[in-house]
Amino acid sequence: MSKKKKARVDGDAASAAPRDELATLAEVRRGGGTFHEVIFTTNRRTMASVTNRGATLRLHEQFAVAPARVLHALARLFTAEQESARGEARRVVQAFLAEHNPHENTEPPRSFPREVLLRDEPHLARLRAEFDRVNKAHFGTLLPPVPLFLSGRMTTRNGHFSRKPLEIVISRRLCVAAAPGEAEHTLRHEMIHLWQHVVGTRPDHGGAFRWWARLLDVRPRARRPVRMINDE
Ligand SMILES: [Zn+2]
Numbered sequence: 001m002s003k004k005k006k007a008r009v010d011g012d013a014a015s016a017a018p019r020d021e022l023a024t025l026a027e028v029r030r031g032g033g034t035f036h037e038v039i040f041t042t043n044r045r046t047m048a049s050v051t052n053r054g055a056t057l058r059l060h061e062q063f064a065v066a067p068a069r070v071l072h073a074l075a076r077l078f079t080a081e082q083e084s085a086r087g088e089a090r091r092v093v094q095a096f097l098a099e100h101n102p103h104e105n106t107e108p109p110r111s112f113p114r115e116v117l118l119r120d121e122p123h124l125a126r127l128r129a130e131f132d133r134v135n136k137a138h139f140g141t142l143l144p145p146v147p148l149f150l151s152g153r154m155t156t157r158n159g160h161f162s163r164k165p166l167e168i169v170i171s172r173r174l175c176v177a178a179a180p181g182e183a184e185h186t187l188r189h190e191m192i193h194l195w196q197h198v199v200g201t202r203p204d205h206g207g208a209f210r211w212w213a214r215l216l217d218v219r220p221r222a223r224r225p226v227r228m229i230n231d232e
Contacts, residue, residue, distance in 0.1 A: 041060055066096055192216065
């Protein structure tokens with residue numbers, strides 16, 4: 001009974017042969033999921049969502065190579081009653097996605113720390129709330145937590161998403177001088193880029209971006225005109 005302990009907790013990931021939809025469904029059900037079918041999607045818009053009144057679990061095909069424990073976590077993510085259990089499951093799934101992201105995953109720390117001014121905090125709290133709302137409503141809460149900052153140096157751009165280091169930066173002028181909702185609008189734009197990063201595509205403003213933009217009420221232009229308070 002003295003089996004060698006796996007060197008890594010997720011060492012089973014490397015040995016996993018891809019499952020088809022039926023085998024994936026069986027594994028999810030073993031983890032407690034009550035779905036009747038699993039549908040793999042190849043578009044980059046769905047990571048994991050439940051449709052058809054709880055009967056269908058739509059998964060990005062990336063999950064075909066997911067270890068059993070990740071599929072079990074997916075089952076808990078959509079069925080557990082306790083938020084703490086869902087939170088634990090979410091971390092397992094997010095770790096799998098991060099590991100299978102074709103981009104390099106080692107995010108070096110910033111060479112200089114970003115400044116967070118005390119007066120930025122109320123704005124950042126508002127933006128974090130918007131992040132959580134959209135993540136829950138549209139991304140199955142699978143977007144990873146990402147540091148949010150305001151910058152006073154962005155004069156022409158409204159915001160930016162960076163993979164290295166992983167962060168979203170919003171122009172401070174949107175928070176202090178633009179019409180209500182403009183900063184949130186830009187945040188949603190950058191969240192689509194975060195999504196593209198999570199599913200392993202290069203952040204751009206192509207077809208998938210525009211699809212999300214319509215869904216999230218984002219005008220799909222990189223440099224959209226911003227309504228300033230004085231315009232009102
Ligand atoms: Zn953009």
